[in-house]
Each structure stands twice: as structure tokens, then as C-alpha cells.
Amino acid sequence: MVIANAFFSPAAAVTFASPVRSKFSDLESDFFSPHFTLSFSTSSSILTRRLFLHSGITIKMNIRCASIDGVESVSSTSLKSEQELDVPMPIVLIDQDSDSDATIVQVSFGDRLGALIDTMKALKDLGLDVVKGTVNTEASVIQTKFFITLLASGRKVEDPDLLERIRLTIINNLLKYHPESSERLAMGEAFGVKAPAKKLDVDIATHIHVKDDGPARSLLYIETADRPGLLLEIIKIMADININVESAEIETEGLVAKDKFHVSYREQALNTSLSQVLTNCLRYYLRRPETDEDSY
Template sequence: MIDQDSDRDATIVQLSFGDRLGALLDTMKALKDLGLDVTKGTVATDSSVTQTKFHIMRFGRKVEDPDMLERIRLTIINNLLKYHPESSEKLAMGEFFGIKPPEKKVDVDIATHVVVEDDGPKRSMLYIETADRPGLLLEIIKIIADTNIDVESAEIDTEGLVAKDKFHVSYRGAKLNSSLSQVLINCLRYYLRRPETDEDSY
């Protein structure tokens, strides 16, 4: 969870996770690599869940830039997936960000649209429109990572039950060629074609 209201001078990033993930020093390093200052960190344990808060600033003030806020969220998700793969299931349900998963699955019939366009010589723009649901961002990032494509930034938007997301992506420092773009589109269409897949449907 990214909290902009609790502290007047700093942005607060709060995560909830089990003790096995430790103090997340690697996440602090990843935030610093974005040019952010981690001014304070607090850890509190409630039952088996550890609540960790990072107070972060940029240029001595609260982070206000929407693009940077999205980069922070992407960095945390990518960092957890990279260093703590065991966190994937809980992260997908939003538990690390204090989100309670719904008791019942939502099954709505919304068409999935995926488009890749050039966005300069060094990156491409990936557009995704699909049914919104818990863990969608994580699911998309994992699919992109499985094709060895890098996510540089993202713009996340939701209109009702529809997620409309944009991702700046690249492959080895360059834009995606037509073949790789088609592979990515096919993978995303396949995995996102239904909002939910029952566990016993395989």
C-alpha cells in the first residue's frame, strides 16, 4: 500500500508479510536505486503477520510524481518476485499490500484486448484492456517476465470492472520486434482471456 496521507512530508510504503521474508533490506536497496531516500523504517508484528513501513522522500519531499509512484509499486512487486518467489501466491492476492481477497470469485465476461506499438527506438508501448481483479498487475508482470521482456514503467487505470493499463517495455534495451510482440500478445491473450480459472478445470 502506498500512503500519501499519514505523513505530511514523506510517502509511506507499507507491506504485510510473514516473518520468513525478514526485514526486506533488498527492497530498501531497490528503492534507493530509484533515487529515493528511505528516511525511516518501522516493523511491527501482529500474530504471524509482519507490518513493515518505509518512509520515503525524493529531493527532500514527498513523492508526488504519478510515474514515480507507479515505478515504486512495480519495483516492490518485481523485487519480491525476484528475491522471494515463495511470496508469489500471497502477493497475487494482494496480501502484502494489506488487501483482503474477496470471499467469492468474480466472473464477468469482458473481452481482453492487447496491442503493442512502437514508442521510440528503445522501447514499445503495451496496451492491455481486460477484466479487473485482485492480483492482475502481478499476473501481467509475471507473463511479461516469462518472455524475458523488461517493464520500464506502467500506467494503471480502472473504469468500473475494466482495467486499462499501459506498460513501457523493452527487450535488451531496444523496442520489441514484430515476432516478439506477437509472442507477448498471444501469451497475454491466452492467460487473460478469462477473469478467473477454476482450480479443477485443468
């Protein structure tokens, strides 16, 4: 199967938990200089803090403030109540469409995500280069985006196996540095400290839709229970019936995988018959209770 450059490319995202200290004291020269500047501004009871690193990573944090006698201040009570909320939903999103030169990976885990350097090192060990990153905090949710290319060539990754390894690497770091995420991730059963309390019913969780996305391609949407190697299974199924994947958006949202693929057959959109064949094949394989994990 031919996979266009617009598709598989590595990107990873990890987020700092407030406050911004994170692990900057551990920054290694492999990645960037530890020098940075902070700038502050207040507007409408919002304190905006930006941190610029020489690596190209930008951090923007919006912190709601309480007004006491006309003076802006952070409410310790509200901060404490936020910390006592339930464990947030961990989300890993791999976006192959938005940037023509690099894959974007976005990670969010409420306001708890950290271990940026460890994640960057893990990605570098996969032969990847983090060309830039952005960190944005809004409404107590921290979102980090990494723009990633192959270290050797500077190009996007076209290998689906490597893309799956990137996804699992980020999830494994989540489990390592935030063990409380174990119960919210499907991988928690295999790699975490505690399996999810309630598993998804695969039959109920699986939804597959195919629709035209222009004359030359179709949009395939898959929602199903997440598991290791899921992306490889999906790609293999499409390759077996000669369907070409042009680009994709791959999202892991807790126990659920929500993936979008731009696909074609002989440079044309899928007709009704082929769409039905694809849907039936995917539904059969995705609903199998067992997954051969030896190959992942």
C-alpha cells in the same frame, strides 16, 4: 527479468469526503502533528479551501456556491442532490513515471472517500513511507495522491509482488470503509459485502495493443477484467518470454484494469513477431476464467 528503478514503486492514495473533518482527530504522532491552518478565498462562485498539514499533505477543495442577494453561500439543495446520486466509480491509479524518486498512487471515489489515516497505517505495515500527499476536490470528485517509498531505503519499490499488495491493500480499505463500493469493484466478489451485480465478459473486456515508443522501447496497453493477482500474472508472462518492463501506469477502474507498460527486448523495441507472441500469450492467460488465488 531486470526491472528498472523507474518501474515498481509503491504509492497509495485515499481521499477525504467533504467536509474536511475526515479523521483528523485521530491523527497519530507516527505520521504527523495534528496542527493545521485553513485559508479561504472566493472567486466566480467557487469557494477554495486549503488545508496544510505538517506531514506535507495539502488539501484543496473547490465547493460551488449559490449567490443569494449578492452573498455567497453553499446550496444545501445541490449538496443533497449530489449525495443521492448513484455510487461513484472507484479508481486506483499507480503511476511509476511522473516522479523519479517515488511512486504516485491516486485514489478517487466520488466525494465519499475517507479513512486516510487507516490507509497510511496499512501502507506503513507493508514497510512503506508516505513522503507526501495531496488532496484535491473538483466537481465533487475528491482525488488523493500519495508519494511513497520504501521505509528502509527511501527508494522506489522494484518488487512487483509488493506493488500488487499495495494495490490490494488500498482496494481492501475501500471495501472496508466504503462497503457500497463492493458492487463496483471486482474484488467485491472475494472480499466485499456484496459481489458486483453483473460480471464482465473477459473475452469482450480484454484489449491488448503494442506500439513503438521510440527505438529502444515499446508501449504495451492492456485492458481486461480485474482480479486479484492480475499484475503478477502479467509480469510473469512477460518475464517468461524475456521481455523487460521499464516503467508502468497501473489503473483499477471499477471492474476493469487498464495498464500501460514501457517494455523492451534486449534494450530494443519489440519487433512485429515478438509483439504478436506477447499479445497471444497475454490474451490466452488473461481470458482464462480461473485464477490461482492461493499465491496472492
